[in-house]
Every structure is written in structure tokens, then in C-alpha cells.
Amino acid sequence: MKEQLAKIRTEALAALESVKDAAALDELRVKYLGKKGELTAVLKQMGKLTAEERPAMGALANEVRAAVETAVDKASQKLEEAALELRLKAETVDVTVPGKAPKLGHKHPMYMALDEIKDIFVGMGFTVLDGPEIELASYNFDKLNAEEGHPSRDWSDTFYFDADSRVMLRSQTSPMQVRAMETMELPIRIIAPGRVYRKDEVDATHSPMFHQVEGMVIDKNVTMADLKGTLNLLAEQLFGKGTVTRFRPHHFPFTEPSCEMDVQCHKCGGAGCATCKGEGWIELLGAGMIHPHVLEMSGIDPNEWSGWAFGMGLERTAMRRFKIADLRLIFENDVRFLEQF
Ligand code: DAH
Numbered sequence: 328m329k330e331q332l333a334k335i336r337t338e339a340l341a342a343l344e345s346v347k348d349a350a351a352l353d354e355l356r357v358k359y360l361g362k363k364g365e366l367t368a369v370l371k372q373m374g375k376l377t378a379e380e381r382p383a384m385g386a387l388a389n390e391v392r393a394a395v396e397t398a399v400d401k402a403s404q405k406l407e408e409a410a411l412e413l414r415l416k417a418e419t420v421d422v423t424v425p426g427k428a429p430k431l432g433h434k435h436p437m438y439m440a441l442d443e444i445k446d447i448f449v450g451m452g453f454t455v456l457d458g459p460e461i462e463l464a465s466y467n468f469d470k471l472n473a474e475e476g477h478p479s480r481d482w483s484d485t486f487y488f489d490a491d492s493r494v495m496l497r498s499q500t501s502p503m504q505v506r507a508m509e510t511m512e513l514p515i516r517i518i519a520p521g522r523v524y525r526k527d528e529v530d531a532t533h534s535p536m537f538h539q540v541e542g543m544v545i546d547k548n549v550t551m552a553d554l555k556g557t558l559n560l561l562a563e564q565l566f567g568k569g570t571v572t573r574f575r576p577h578h579f580p581f582t583e584p585s586c587e588m589d590v591q592c593h594k595c596g597g598a599g600c601a602t603c604k605g606e607g608w609i610e611l612l613g614a615g616m617i618h619p620h621v622l623e624m625s626g627i628d629p630n631e632w633s634g635w636a637f638g639m640g641l642e643r644t645a646m647r648r649f650k651i652a653d654l655r656l657i658f659e660n661d662v663r664f665l666e667q668f
Pocket of ligand 1: 498500501541542579581615635636637639
């Protein structure tokens with residue numbers, strides 16, 4: 328029995344010394360230490376021993392068990408370390424490899440121009456408003472004095488949602504004038520930038536979706552001189568000192584008198600070229616003194632209050648600001664173009 332125990336110890340320790348993986352280790356553990364293992368088999372024979380022999384043999388058996396158990400633990404630890412080593416090697420990070428720099432975009436040039444416009448007007452005490460692109464025809468037309476039958480209400484010009492032409496994609500930001508008059512305390516100074524929609528074919532100066540910035544002031548004793556002064560200041564701050572503007576008489580249903588403001592063409596300096604269609608001037612906005620009837624319809628007494636308003640094309644303004652020759656560049660999102668700003 329003594330020899331059996333010695334043999335188990337020698338064999339087990341040798342086998343454990345060279346064990347290759349976890350499965351093999353488990354097999355060895357069961358083989359030597361398990362309930363049906365070799366050590367148990369030997370211990371079962373203890374009964375055959377005499378009472379004197381038993382304690383010494385018991386002690387020896389325990390010693391062998393302890394030795395095998397220690398060897399199992401050691402082998403298990405060795406395997407774990409080897410596995411970790413392998414993983415560390417596989418996951419090695421080469422800190423000398425050059426990094427991938429994230430490519431950051433930047434603000435679109437049209438929004439750069441808009442931010443400048445906002446800054447200029449906020450500096451003069453204006454509030455910036457945001458309003459719905461899906462608009463009621465009553466706000467887009469009726470309350471702006473454009474009655475039934477006005478050419479701008481035509482189906483061929485306007486995107487309506489319903490057969491009786493009551494809900495539409497706004498064709499101008501001017502309905503924001505009405506929304507401001509209906510909800511704000513007087514006096515009012517607002518600008519309202521946003522998208523507008525018209526049934527236009529795309530070309531160098533047209534798009535079915537474009538942007539406008541509406542502006543409006545209502546106060547006491549407001550005159551056309553205030554309008555011209557403010558818009559000239561805008562042109563100088565946006566396009567540079569000495570920018571030449573001109574005001575031409577025009578007609579809008581919601582202003583009386585009405586005008587349009589042009590700035591001298593940046594491309595040709597007024598001589599006439601493709602960008603300004605030979606005119607020497609670029610039309611930037613429509614404006615005028617708010618029609619008394621428009622004030623009245625929104626509950627403002629035209630005998631006490633007066634006001635002026637304008638609506639400017641944002642794409643055109645950005646084109647003039649950054650000397651861009653074709654409107655389509657603004658929408659095409661060609662990074663080679665956008666990266667220049
Ligand atoms: N809404 C006009 C347009 O889209 C532009 C305009 C003209 C706006 C005169 C105004 C204004 O506020 O007073 O053509």
C-alpha cells in the first residue's frame with residue numbers, strides 16, 4: 328500500500344508538471360483525487376490494515392493527497408498565466424502608429440452670413456423669431472393684404488396642401504410679421520429667418536426652396552428714413568464700408584410705399600456681368616412702410632403706430648457676402664466648395 332501511494336504521488340506530480348491545457352488538468356484531477364480516483368481506491372483498502380498500521384498509512388495518504396492538490400493548484404495557476412501572456416501578446420497596442428485624425432466640418436457659408444445678420448440686428452435691439460414653414464394662407468396672404476385673386480396666390484406659384492388653398496408651404500417669411508403683431512407687446516423690433524417655398528425651376532438664381540430673413544419695426548413716428556438708415560447700416564456692416572446701395576420703388580400688397588434695395592455687384596463693381604445679369608446691381612430685398620390696413624387687421628391702431636418691414640433673400644446675401652457666383656453651389660453640398668470658407 329505504501330508503494331501504491333508512492334507511485335500515485337510520483338506519477339501524478341510528473342503528469343501535472345507537463346499538463347498542456349485546462350481540460351487535461353481536469354482529467355488528471357479526477358483521475359487522482361476524484362471519488363472514483365486512484366487515491367480513493369487505495370484508501371478504501373485501509374480496512375484491511377491492522378489497528379497499528381492504520382495511523383501511519385492514514386498520515387501518508389493525507390500527505391500524498393495534499394501534495395497532489397498543491398500540484399493541481401500550481402498547474403492551474405501556470406495555465407492561467409500562460410493564457411494571460413498569450414492574450415497580452417495578441418492585444419499588443421503599437422503606440423507609435425499615427426492616429427486617425429477626426430475630420431471636423433464647419434458651419435455652412437449661408438449660416439455664417441445669417442449669424443452675422445443676426446449679430447447686427449441683435450446689436451440694434453431686435454429679437455430673433457422662429458416660425459412655421461407649414462403656414463395658413465390667412466397668415467401668408469389675407470392678413471398681409473393679398474386678397475383672393477392676387478397673382479402670388481396662384482396654384483402655379485404656391486405649394487398648397489389642400490384643395491381649398493388654406494394650408495400651404497409659406498412662400499415668404501412675411502407671415503411672421505402678422506404672428507409677431509398678434510402676440511408681442513408694442514413697440515416691436517424683430518427679425519425672422521427661415522425657409523420658404525415656391526414653384527420655381529432650379530437655375531443659377533432660383534430654387535423651389537430658399538431662405539429669407541424678415542425684419543419689422545413698429546413704434547411711434549417711424550419713417551422711411553429709419554428703414555433706409557437701418558438697411559444701409561446692415562449693408563455696410565455685412566459687405567464692408569463704402570458698399571453702394573440703391574432703393575427702387577416697387578409694389579407689395581402689405582407695404583405702402585414699397586421699394587426694393589439693390590447692392591452694387593461684387594463681381595463687376597457695377598459694370599454688368601453674368602452674376603448680375605448685366606445689371607451691375609444685385610436685388611437683395613423688398614421693403615416698405617407697413618400698410619395701415621395690415622396694422623389694423625392685426626389690431627394695431629395706424630393713427631398711433633407706424634412701422635417698416637423688409638424681406639431679404641438669404642442665399643443672395645450670402646453670395647454677395649462671400650462672392651459666390653452661382654446659387655446652386657449653396658445647396659449642392661460639394662465639400663470642395665464648402666471647404667473654402
Ligand atoms: N415678402 C416679400 C417677398 O417675398 C418681400 C418683402 C417685401 C418683405 C416688402 C417685406 C416687405 O417685409 O415689407 O418678395
